[in-house]
Structures are given as structure tokens and as C-alpha cells.
Amino acid sequence: MCRHPPRTQAAVGPRGHNGWVSQHWVLHVDMDQFLVAVELLRHPELVGRPVVVGGRGDPTERAVVSTASYEARERGVHSGLALKLAWRRCPDAVFLPVDFPVYEAASARVMATLRATPGAVVEVLGWDEAFVGIETDDPVVTATAIRAAVLDATGLHCSVGIGDTLVRAKIATDFGKPQGTFQLTRDNWMEVMGERPTTALWGVGAKIGARLQAIGIRTVADLAAADEDALVTSFGPSSGGHLVRLGRGGGRTRPDDTPWVARAHGRETTYQSDLTTADEVRAALSELAQRVVDDCRKEDRAVQRVHLKVRFAPFFTFTKVRKLPEPTWDVDVVTQTAYALFLALDDQRPVRLLGVRGEMVPPDGGY
DNA sequence: TCTGGGGTCCTAGGACCC
DNA sequence: TCTGGGGTCCTAGGACCC
Numbered sequence: 579m580c581r582h583p584p585r586t587q588a589a590v591g592p593r594g595h596n597g598w599v600s601q602h603w604v605l606h607v608d609m610d611q612f613l614v615a616v617e618l619l620r621h622p623e624l625v626g627r628p629v630v631v632g633g634r635g636d637p638t639e640r641a642v643v644s645t646a647s648y649e650a651r652e653r654g655v656h657s658g659l660a661l662k663l664a665w666r667r668c669p670d671a672v673f674l675p676v677d678f679p680v681y682e683a684a685s686a687r688v689m690a691t692l693r694a695t696p697g698a699v700v701e702v703l704g705w706d707e708a709f710v711g712i713e714t715d716d717p718v719v720t721a722t723a724i725r726a727a728v729l730d731a732t733g734l735h736c737s738v739g740i741g742d743t744l745v746r747a748k749i750a751t752d753f754g755k756p757q758g759t760f761q762l763t764r765d766n767w768m769e770v771m772g773e774r775p776t777t778a779l780w781g782v783g784a785k786i787g788a789r790l791q792a793i794g795i796r797t798v799a800d801l802a803a804a805d806e807d808a809l810v811t812s813f814g815p816s817s818g819g820h821l822v823r824l825g826r827g828g829g830r831t832r833p834d835d836t837p838w839v840a841r842a843h844g845r846e847t848t849y850q851s852d853l854t855t856a857d858e859v860r861a862a863l864s865e866l867a868q869r870v871v872d873d874c875r876k877e878d879r880a881v882q883r884v885h886l887k888v889r890f891a892p893f894f895t896f897t898k899v900r901k902l903p904e905p906t907w908d909v910d911v912v913t914q915t916a917y918a919l920f921l922a923l924d925d926q927r928p929v930r931l932l933g934v935r936g937e938m939v940p941p942d943g944g945y
Numbered sequence: 946t947c948t949g950g951g952g953t954c955c956t957a958g959g960a961c962c963c
Numbered sequence: 964t965c966t967g968g969g970g971t972c973c974t975a976g977g978a979c980c981c
Contacts, residue, residue: 706981782979
């Protein structure tokens with residue numbers, strides 16, 4: 579992968595010597611090979627070896643790679659790859675099971691460190707990344723300080739993207755990895771991104787990229803110059819406007835630290851051997867529904883819609899949704915609703931994956 | 946060759962009411 | 964017999980992210 583632009587002067591921010599006025603910057607902090615890095619803290623003997631974290635750590639099972647170490651990535655192993663394939667590509671890799679509580683604890687220490695930065699507004703994006711909004715006269719110095727603070731507090735390395743918008747900061751991080759910093763602003767956006775395909779943008783995947791290409795928009799520069807009305811016609815009022823802004827690197831400039839409120843909780847499981855009978859399916863749905871209801875109950879918010887996700891062998895996924903007559907915590911109601919959706923599919927093939935998701939009543943949405 | 950599990954947001958279109 | 968718009972609610976499904 580040759581995604582790194584040359585580290586020109588644009589890669590280094592204005593130095594904070596005399597005369598620079600403090601201004602607001604967005605920093606995107608992203609942990610390097612997070613799950614693997616956490617594992618290496620407790621297994622230092624594995625440093626330098628190809629390490630793969632995924633599933634239950636058994637590469638003969640149906641599961642995928644959550645995170646691969648840089649050594650494993652050099653051998654073609656990446657997140658999302660089936661563990662069996664990872665094993666084939668890299669038979670001498672060490673396979674470790676996913677250990678959620680440990681990563682959650684590490685994540686909490688990272689986020690606490692970011693929040694402890696004076697003046698920082700922290701918007702958490704996931705386990706291993708966050709935006710930090712901050713006033714500084716030298717964002718590179720600030721980024722370096724944050725990387726050192728995170729390393730000191732957790733023993734973990736991260737990379738930092740610096741930008742004048744969230745989108746630019748987020749995209750900048752990739753150019754800084756690993757253990758580095760990169761700056762992307764309105765001044766170097768087109769120079770760095772203009773000739774890249776639209777899929778290099780955050781939020782443009784293969785499908786949107788193909789649809790853009792079909793209307794003559796191939797690169798980020800093409801998108802930035804595109805006619806907004808044409809995009810609105812093709813993608814709708816919200817997405818059309820969003821895409822043009824994205825092409826220009828625009829959008830939000832301030833992280834939002836409002837605490838995150840879940841809309842839904844879901845559980846899904848890929849079964850090691852396919853489910854073939856109605857009883858097996860009903861029993862599995864019952865177990866998933868129980869866990870979903872437990873999660874919703876913890877927040878004291880009832881389930882108002884039930885989603886069923888089914889993957890039949892070999893690879894064909896359905897999702898169905900049904901609103902309940904009234905919000906509930908009754909596991910039987912959730913189970914029966916999911917099962918009714920399953921029966922409505924009227925498909926006799928073996929089931930490989932089942933998922934149940936409960937959409938919850940909004941916290942202020944009383945009923 | 947085999948495809949996780951946790952989420953979010955958006956659009957389209959039908960049903961229904963005024 | 965043919966026909967408005969506007970609004971809301973609902974389901975289906977697509978797409979994307981980590």
C-alpha cells in the first residue's frame with residue numbers, strides 16, 4: 579500500500595514561535611493495532627511476531643480477524659479476513675481470542691488521558707479512536723504531547739491526524755501511521771487528496787464510489803467540483819450535500835462531547851455448525867433475545883422494535899424489522915416477534931448466522 | 946476460500962389521515 | 964369518476980464505520 583504522500587512542508591504545521599495566534603484545531607487520535615498492542619503488554623514475548631486477534635483464538639473456527647499485528651499484515655492478514663484464511667497465509671502467527679473487558683479497560687484509560695488534556699473536547703468514535711478539539715498555537719506540539727501522555731498512561735502507541743475539520747483530521751491520521759502525526763487543512767487538502775479516488779474519503783465505500791463513477795466523478799477533485807444539484811438528484815437531499823462537502827474536506831469543525839446514547843442493542847452469532855431445525859432456530863433466538871433484553875434493561879429503556887438478521891448458508895443475509903404494539907422487556911415477546919419474522923422468510927436453507935437487535939425507546943420519549 | 950459483531954444514518958415507498 | 968397536497972408513521976433495504 580502506497581498511500582503515503584511525501585512528507586512535504588505541508589505535513590508539518592506552522593511552528594508555534596512568536597506571532598502565531600492560538601486557534602481551534604481538530605486532532606484525531608487513533609491507536610496503533612489496538613487489540614494486538616494491548617495483548618503485547620501482557621505477552622511481551624510476542625513482540626516482533628505475527629499476532630492475530632480474532633474470534634476465540636482458534637483459526638479452525640468460523641470467525642474473522644479483529645486486528646492483525648504489522649508483522650501479520652505484511653503477510654496479507656487484515657481485519658475482516660476469515661481466520662482460516664489468515665492461518666493459511668500465516669501459519670506461524672500466534673492466534674489470540676478477543677478479550678472484550680481488557681480492551682474496554684484499556685480504552686477507558688486512553689479516553690481518560692485525552693479528557694485530562696486541558697481545554698480538550700473529546701468525542702469518542704470507537705474503542706480505539708477519538709476526536710479532540712483544542713485551542714493551540716501549535717497543533718503538532720499538542721499532538722506530540724498527547725501521544726506521549728497516552729503512551730505514558732497506557733503503554734500504547736497512537737497516531738494523530740491534525741485538521742481544521744473532523745473529516746480532514748480523520749483522513750490525516752492514516753498518513754501519520756504508525757506512531758506519527760500528519761496535518762491536513764484547506765491549504766493542502768487538494769494537493770494531498772485531489773487525485774485520489776472518492777473511496778479514500780471517510781464515508782464513501784465501494785458502492786457509493788461506483789455510483790459516483792457512473793456519473794463521471796472518479797476523484798476527490800471531481801467530487802469537490804461537482805454540481806450539488808446533480809448529486810442531490812442522485813443521492814437525495816441529505817447525502818447529496820454531504821458528498822460535495824466531503825469532497826472539499828468540509829463539514830463539522832468542532833468535536834461534540836455530548837455523551838453517547840445508544841439507539842439499539844443487538845446480539846448476533848455465527849454458529850460453528852449450521853442450524854437446521856425450527857427448534858434450533860427458536861432456541862437460538864430465545865437466547866439472543868434474552869441478552870438483548872438484558873442490555874436494554876440495564877439502561878431502563880424498553881424495546882420498541884425488533885430486528886431479525888439471518889444468514890443462510892453459504893452467504894445470503896436478510897434483515898427484517900417489526901415494531902411492537904407496545905414497548906416491552908418481555909423476552910418471550912421479543913423471541914416470538916423474531917421467530918415470526920423468521921417464519922415469514924419461508925426459507926428452508928440451513929442457518930449460519932442469527933442476530934436479534936432491539937431498538938429502544940428514546941430516553942426522553944416516554945410512553 | 947471464506948466471510949464477526951457491534952453500531953449509525955439515509956432513502957424510498959406504502960398506508961393513512963386531514 | 965378522477966383526483967390535490969401535506970404530514971406522519973411504518974417497513975424494507977442500502978450503505979457505511981470500527
